[in-house]
Amino acid sequence: MIPAGQWEEESQALGGLSSALLFDAVYAVVSAVQELNRSQEIGVKPLSCGSAQIWQHGTSLMNYLRMVELEGLTGHIEFNSKGQRSNYALKILQHTHSGFRQIGHWHVSEGLSMDNRIFSSNISDSLFNTTLIVTTILENPYLMLKWNHQELEGNDRYEGFCVDMLKELAEILRFNYKIHLVGDGVYGVPEANGTWTGMVGELIARKADLAVAGLTITAEREKVIDFSKPFMTLGISILYRVHMGRKPGYFSFLDPFSPGVWLFMLLAYLAVSCVLFLVARLTPYEWYSPHPCSQGRCNLLINQYSLGNSLWFPVGGFMQQGSTIAPQALSTRCVSGVWWAFTLIIISSYTANLAAFLTVQRMDVPIESVDDLADQTTIEYGTIHGGSSMTFFQNSRYQTYQRMWNYMYSKQPSVFVKSTEEGIARVLNSNYAFLLESTMNEYYRQRNCNLTQVGGLLDTKGYGIGMPVGSVFRDEFDLAILQLQENNRLEILKRKWWEGGKCPKEEDHRAKGLGMENIGGIFVVLICGLIVAIFMAMLEFLWSLRHSEQSEVGPDNVLKVYLCLLLRVECSARGMIRTRPAIPEERRARSTTTLSNGKLCSGGEPDPLAQRLAQEAALVARGCTHIRVCPECRRFQGLRARPAPGSPAQSEESLEWEKTTNSSEPE
Template structure:
């Protein structure tokens, strides 16, 4: 720094030497500059005409101004104005540096040209608000207008930049020196905050020194100020002289231009020389030793100060002129913008608070439309949103892809008259924040301006909304649980027996036999069940019969059980009690059987071990996870709901990892293992339509939407949103969804219409019917054979005893007199024991078969 300061003084003195031959004036100035590193009180005894500087320390400048004022030695300031501002002194200094008020007015003019956007101010020092007091007065500090953030002692701007990004503030003022400003911009680039939709205004006057190409891209919008007059005749020679000390170690200068302090020092020497020259024409200037400890002053100081305020000069920093307070006036500040080819002048601010702006990339045309533009669309392969065609090798460009989002893009392009080019995201991710603040996936490509749109199953989240813009959602959905179907055993031919367990059927059989026996015994014991079947025959009045034979005792409960009744009517109170109890028993049994049979045959029951997220969180037998880096993962990570927090802790700590890289991998894990996949409901619905072995568990865990992503501040967001609304109003989005979601083989789960019963449900009852018919035919044959045999025996007996046939009266209800009827003379039947044995054997066979089928299906399950 000392060498460069010496060089700029030498250049200024050489320039003055060529301008005028006043050796004593410029020689004293040169001497003063060489000893500037000493304290002011140490150089006063050597004789001082003027003090120039310092360039960087406002506090030191204030002290020097006070000492010079006491000794009436002119002080020429070339550094920033001190804060807080000192009251105006009688013997004041002059300053070549723009005042804080002018700097605030210049920044305010630029903000006004931007349309007064929401702005954030980053301060490197505490006196920032005092320095930009006028700006704060014009833009009241609030979240909607101007927010202020202060760098801490570590000078790490990352937390402040993240806050600004989260608040979606696109205009940022950095009040810091050149090196700190460079550091802040480098961190902003790492956070993806140097895209075309962020605007930075730097207050440092050394903006031309910054090599911004090293830290930001070509799309960055960074504005700064410059006072350098590059059209000055001595400008190029001045730069060469400043770079002399760097030529030995460097091939090129490390600075793209001169520091403002160098140019101000150059102009300050010219101002002092000019004033001394003018003063020397009217009076002889002499210097004398002074001391800080004596009250002596320099007798020519006041006169030289007056001449200094009257100097008008066009120097390296533009036009130089002072007002009555020694402040610079009638000058201009060039407004520069970072440009790929260097810094480009985009406007001029005049000290009378007038701004003249040229056309600039900062002026985003609000009326700019999508018509006739070609947009780069980043996306990710995900069924059914974006898929490659089966023969995509035969196509080029957008024709390789198909799916819901591709069709929607074509619809939007037709409405808004734009074209697009599909580009798959490089890392195959939707987008998640990194520890350093940058973003991966499609979000990162939007932030870095590698794409104009992101179209996919792209979930709108608050975290993503902070760094990019979204359109209105084109699809509403939520998180759901996908699991494989685990059906109960298939219905068998004897599934009509399922409503009751084998034990119940066995006890029912025993109850039937018990009731038959009790009924038989009660009827035999009760005298009221014995009656005379032929009351018209006096000679047979003593012959009594009982209707509850063993066969009738077995048949009566059957009729009651089948709710068909029988021709047998109980007479005694005891038999009626048995009948009533049996009928009540059968009423309950038949009602229970009917209810259970309807449930078993019309509802396909699934054996699912989980029915809700709470069931999933309370068990560890079934693993569960989601796509790594997706919005579902972010939802569980940021959730404050206790159940979802437990689920996140399980997924985060589970080893091996339960996260998957793609939906296809998650579906495969669901089908091949005990794994539940947490995914969006629309994807759940799509894959369930393709694979009938998949099902959804419970309802939705949240509600959200898919939207089209765009860089922050994109001028096309409103147009895209309007296009989506038009598609929704015309029902085109619903038509597209039905096209891509309803092509599966599985029926809709929402269809609750009753389904017809198949033979696999009730085929067994036909088997029973056939078996019953076969038994009936077999018994009928036995009865026929038995009856034929008995008839032959009866005919043989009648021939031996010569019994004449007895005529029957057709008009009488009683047999003819003299006929002796008894139970032994009636037509015989096969032994009842045979029928009982057959029935018992059939029942036992059926029950045995049912038990075998039950055990077989149980082993399969």
């Protein structure tokens, strides 16, 4: 057993061993033939392979071969009765910087025997104060340049997970190291001529002692270099960008219903308002005499379902607030009940859908697994050129992965990228899925909320420290890595460099508060409604001011009167009330009587009570101090005179006016 230090030396050593074995084999045959020739004369004649004849001395030669005992290039040569070599020994050699040295031997009968002096020494003593060349590659977060790397030198220019792990290993094994970036910037793949590129090629050429990076342990790499025990376990995953249906807008509260449903709801509202208006006009049970008019003296009937009220009543029911308008007839109650049932279902459905639309951001991902990715051609997908992921698909015998490799290999332009950063940029800027290790997937998803992982892991593998074949430091690094894993130092380092991103964890599914971007539109509706209400109030005021000549209040005093009503204070109405010109007797007889509430009573002859009220209003106008408003019809009810301090007693007409008006007012 002769371990070689490098590939060329190993090939040379194996070739020398084969030559030595071949020489010993020929030497054994010659010795047997010589012994056979001494005992009898050997005759040689040509034989055919298809003939049944055999060489007559063959059995004798085999017997003499079993009896051969000699010392050859490979040691003692001896065979047993079955023709197998026996009673031989092997030397166990170790390759060092000074050459090979024997560390033990193995005998067919005695077994293995190792030099105890090697194992009695401390395992870390062989690396004490030794400087190792470490080849690596720039890859976040394994190895990165510091922001001020131009001002630094040597190992101080770098930071990352691998740098911290090297520091931990150097403290345990007590060695020094020098970080060297790989020349071609790749991990390592075999070329057509049998050579290797990247970090693997530098280890084979003995340009570096260690390769510390996200170097995946594969069977193909294990043939040409040695790996330590894995310091991180991972697998290939799919990285894709997050697809949102659309960003929430100010009017997202309208999303629970489609535009067609909103249109049909508006048409239903208009239809119910029109039907309610017509039904209320047809039924006699919705017509009644107004409260201010005394029974028997006014034959005017009014209907509470005017066009405005018919439009307002369905709005109150739809908003779940109701109104002071109550249906009296069975027909209007039937219309109201049907409308209330309709609004109950509509409001309940809207509330349920609103919670789903505003609190849950639904992702629209067209692929959910690797099978979905392989079965389509719309989304391009690829991996790093020259990496272990590319080798995995290239050597895979699984049908799905073979189909994916055929697609990636034949796709033009190429779907392979040179680095992880290039793959991430391609995912964000185009319809592209990136196949990379799960550790890198997790790292970039923590720092970019527009990225997501699709499906699970495609395989399971590990990262290891690469070393040249037959490295004397392999066992020492294995023990050091196991010690770091037992102390949870590797897990602590991973959390240090992986966590801290701005994106929340995907496992956190708690409800999040709604922002202004979700329900800001309802504030816009509220503000617009307030502005429209103020504008309508101003129009109503201007309209009443324009028609103030027909009222009892002068146009120059309308604003003052409204302010008095608004502030609910007593104000002097002197000079604010204007009497109407006297109406001729014959014109008064033909006209209808205008009541104080603004309603009209029909009839040929004027009502004596109305005449008395008009006369009293004209008499008391000079000393009016208070204006009353009817609580039923919200109009000027009348004017009451109050004697000023020190004035003579009220007249008999004034007392009768007070009595009449007070008796007709509700409590």
